[in-house]
Amino acid sequence: MAVLTDAPARPGAQAPVRHTGRPDRRRTLLLLNLVSIAAGIGLWWGLARAGLQFPTPAEVAAQAWTMAGDGTLLDDATASLGRVLAGFLLGSAAAVVVGFLMGWYTVARGLFEPWIQFFRTIPPLAMLPLVLVLLGIDETPKIFVIFLAAFLACVISTYQGVVSVERTLIAAAQVLGAKDGTIFARVVVPASTPFILVGMRVGLGSAWATLVAAELLAAQEGLGHRMQSAQLYYDLPTIFVGIISIGVLGLLMDRLLQLAGSRVTRWQEQR
Amino acid sequence: MTTKISVREVSRVFPVGRQDFTALDRVSLDIADNEFVTLVGPSGCGKSTLLNILAGLDHPTAGTALVDGRPVSGPGPERGVIFQQYALFPWLTVRQNVEFGLRTAGVGRRERRETAEHFIRLVGLEQFADALPKTLSGGMKQRCAIARAYAVDPSILLMDEPFGALDALTRVRLQEQLLATWNADRRTVVFVTHDVDEAVYLANRVIVMAARPGRVFEVVDVDLPYPRTEKIRLSPEFAALRNRVWQAVYHQ
Numbered sequence: 001m002a003v004l005t006d007a008p009a010r011p012g013a014q015a016p017v018r019h020t021g022r023p024d025r026r027r028t029l030l031l032l033n034l035v036s037i038a039a040g041i042g043l044w045w046g047l048a049r050a051g052l053q054f055p056t057p058a059e060v061a062a063q064a065w066t067m068a069g070d071g072t073l074l075d076d077a078t079a080s081l082g083r084v085l086a087g088f089l090l091g092s093a094a095a096v097v098v099g100f101l102m103g104w105y106t107v108a109r110g111l112f113e114p115w116i117q118f119f120r121t122i123p124p125l126a127m128l129p130l131v132l133v134l135l136g137i138d139e140t141p142k143i144f145v146i147f148l149a150a151f152l153a154c155v156i157s158t159y160q161g162v163v164s165v166e167r168t169l170i171a172a173a174q175v176l177g178a179k180d181g182t183i184f185a186r187v188v189v190p191a192s193t194p195f196i197l198v199g200m201r202v203g204l205g206s207a208w209a210t211l212v213a214a215e216l217l218a219a220q221e222g223l224g225h226r227m228q229s230a231q232l233y234y235d236l237p238t239i240f241v242g243i244i245s246i247g248v249l250g251l252l253m254d255r256l257l258q259l260a261g262s263r264v265t266r267w268q269e270q271r
Numbered sequence: 272m273t274t275k276i277s278v279r280e281v282s283r284v285f286p287v288g289r290q291d292f293t294a295l296d297r298v299s300l301d302i303a304d305n306e307f308v309t310l311v312g313p314s315g316c317g318k319s320t321l322l323n324i325l326a327g328l329d330h331p332t333a334g335t336a337l338v339d340g341r342p343v344s345g346p347g348p349e350r351g352v353i354f355q356q357y358a359l360f361p362w363l364t365v366r367q368n369v370e371f372g373l374r375t376a377g378v379g380r381r382e383r384r385e386t387a388e389h390f391i392r393l394v395g396l397e398q399f400a401d402a403l404p405k406t407l408s409g410g411m412k413q414r415c416a417i418a419r420a421y422a423v424d425p426s427i428l429l430m431d432e433p434f435g436a437l438d439a440l441t442r443v444r445l446q447e448q449l450l451a452t453w454n455a456d457r458r459t460v461v462f463v464t465h466d467v468d469e470a471v472y473l474a475n476r477v478i479v480m481a482a483r484p485g486r487v488f489e490v491v492d493v494d495l496p497y498p499r500t501e502k503i504r505l506s507p508e509f510a511a512l513r514n515r516v517w518q519a520v521y522h523q
């Protein structure tokens with residue numbers, strides 16, 4: 001029998017191909033990023049010195065140090081992160097299930113779609129007053145609105161993923177003898193993971209935004225609550241610490257998710 | 272010779288807007304066991320539609336397609352399909368792609384691995400067994416798809432322009448490889464192509480189809496011996512058959 005061998009498609013084809021750009025270009029970019037951040041802090045410092053109502057970066061750092069020392073920063077961050085993770089994980093899980101059902105079964109799509117379309121037009125936070133009345137003032141209502149935010153952001157994306165699975169891939173599985181269950185688990189699920197991950201990233205952003213706002217309105221601890229109470233005392237350094245913590249934590253979570261995502265979807269062709 | 276595939280008065284009508292479009296109009300043909308048949312014809316004459324009906328991926332609006340005397344009711348592993356666009360599962364490695372059908376059939380891990388190994392070697396991809404499809408060239412992808420189809424040991428291979436997207440050299444190599452494998456195992460092959468040369472070179476029998484509506488236009492028996500060699504490809508007999516098929520395709 002004829003056996004063909006030929007050279008790799010391109011040099012190093014067996015190694016995972018990463019498109020990272022040329023190293024010197026990356027270094028330039030990183031340098032520019034750092035310069036930009038330093039300049040931003042410098043500008044902030046300058047403005048604070050020029051008599052604006054701003055605390056200086058040093059004052060904010062000192063405040064952060066104090067808050068870190070007496071444990072309030074960690075407590076607040078933990079409270080906020082706990083809520084966001086609970087809401088986000090529940091929301092994403094529900095979104096994946098519902099999204100798959102909608103993509104796979106016409107009945108599910110028909111039943112779910114109007115509600116999702118309707119609630120999508122309402123900012124999740126707008127549900128908070130109602131939810132507070134119905135569910136009381138403890139953790140449940142906050143987690144619920146975060147859940148809603150993450151769910152709504154992720155569900156449509158999952159659904160899109162399921163319906164856009166290439167038909168030839170399904171056909172290829174069928175002609176290899178796969179039945180519906182196998183096709184679902186071994187073709188539809190992996191094929192839609194990139195969509196799910198995009199949905200989860202949007203969902204995480206949305207969950208985080210909703211969390212902070214929910215804490216501003218109704219909470220006894222958490223970063224949002226901390227800023228809210230600092231506002232009463234014109235405690236600007238604390239507000240700055242809150243804002244920066246929220247930004248840093250949001251960025252960290254997003255990057256983590258992105259990293260996990262790029263590992264799971266390494267098989268994707270680069271566009 | 273026993274009849275492997277029997278197409279009886281098969282029509283396929285697609286509803287397009289308010290009118291209907293007849294992609295296949297009462298097509299009948301018999302394909303014997305162990306035969307290598309090629310389907311050629313102008314674009315839109317229903318080649319893919321016919322192949323999909325045989326695969327069980329599409330259904331006739333009238334008539335029946337029989338395989339081994341039984342009407343085709345859906346896709347099944349005894350009819351392997353090779354698609355023009357490879358249709359490899361991009362998240363699986365070459366090995367996992369080849370093992371897909373075996374896993375579906377519940378073949379145990381060790382046997383699965385051995386079988387996959389065998390077919391990966393057959394198509395010369397052993398160095399790329401653990402590579403993802405995105406790192407393969409077009410020809411390598413198609414070889415992987417061929418190994419995947421062979422692995423479940425189908426009695427019929429249905430191939431829809433499998434080499435259409437490849438460069439001329441790779442195409443000729445894969446033709447040789449396909450013929451070599453077919454010479455050894457003689458499973459029934461239905462091969463769609465729009466390349467007249469390829470159609471004549473590979474086949475026992477070339478079925479020329481015509482469009483609007485899609486139908487069988489002419490059947491050309493290719494009585495050239497196997498194994499087919501370069502000498503045959505350059506022979507006057509080959510040229511004569513090629514001319515005949517060319518006439519049928521381009522001057523219908």
Ligand SMILES: Nc1ncnc2c1ncn2[C@@H]1O[C@H](COP(=O)(O)OP(=O)(O)OP(=O)(O)O)[C@@H](O)[C@H]1O
Binds near residue numbers: 287316317318
């Ligand atoms: N799902 C569909 N809906 C409507 N029309 C269709 C559909 N599938 C195929 N057709 C029509 O049926 C005809 C035959 O299609 P088919 O894909 O079988 O042609 P083909 O011979 O394989 O052509 P090509 O060589 O371009 O691949 C075409 O005119 C096409 O437009």
Ligand SMILES: [Mg+2]
Binds near residue numbers: 318319320431
């Ligand atoms: Mg076609």
